[in-house]
Amino acid sequence: MADNGDADHDGHQNGEVALTLVAFTTAKNNAxxxxxxxxxxxxxxxKVLIDASQSMDADGDPLQFTWQFAADVSFQQLRHGVxxxxxxxxxxxxxxxxxVQVSDGQQTVKQALQLLVQDKPITPDPEPQPQPDAGEGSGxxxxxxxxxxxxxxxxFRKAEQLNRT
Numbered sequence: 001m002a003d004n005g006d007a008d009h010d011g012h013q014n015g016e017v018a019l020t021l022v023a024f025t026t027a028k029n030n031a032x033x034x035x036x037x038x039x040x041x042x043x044x045x046x047k048v049l050i051d052a053s054q055s056m057d058a059d060g061d062p063l064q065f066t067w068q069f070a071a072d073v074s075f076q077q078l079r080h081g082v083x084x085x086x087x088x089x090x091x092x093x094x095x096x097x098x099x100v101q102v103s104d105g106q107q108t109v110k111q112a113l114q115l116l117v118q119d120k121p122i123t124p125d126p127e128p129q130p131q132p133d134a135g136e137g138s139g140x141x142x143x144x145x146x147x148x149x150x151x152x153x154x155x156f157r158k159a160e161q162l163n164r165t
Contacts, residue, residue: 030058031107034100041116044090048115052100053081061104068099087117094119 035054042048057063065081073096075085087096096115101108 029106031109032057032102032104034102034111042087043118043120044087046087048085051082055102057104064103066101090117090119092119
């Protein structure tokens with residue numbers, strides 16, 4: 001390196017050589033941390049909430065969520081990191097295995113999740129109870145009235161007989 005040479009950036013022959021050095025550093029990127037809140041189980045054909053919105057990145061990078069389910073499972077994203085999962089129909093209690101991937105654009109982390117899908121117990125239709133006919137319900141009242149009328153008449157006749165003697 002020479003004073004006022006190609007590497008001297010001050011542009012003068014002054015007994016000094018001015019250099020511009022550029023240092024490159026690579027900042028270490030921290031992987032995201034996944035935090036999931038959800039129920040451990042749910043009844044078949046109902047909806048459950050799965051919330052990974054509290055996942056974080058120490059570097060403050062924005063996060064992207066990717067949910068992985070079997071083809072017959074449907075879900076809807078409600079907001080960033082939160083989904084509503086419709087549990088499938090099952091013939092017996094069954095574990096549903098699925099996963100979530102969270103990426104900060106540089107690193108991606110995965111978490112396997114499990115939820116017990118409970119078979120709804122089949123409740124048989126209640127046995128039909130016999131319903132009284134409209135005419136049957138009033139039969140007891142009519143019979144009682146007729147009995148009272150007969151007793152009244154019998155009592156009235158007895159009283160007439162006593163009065164004659």
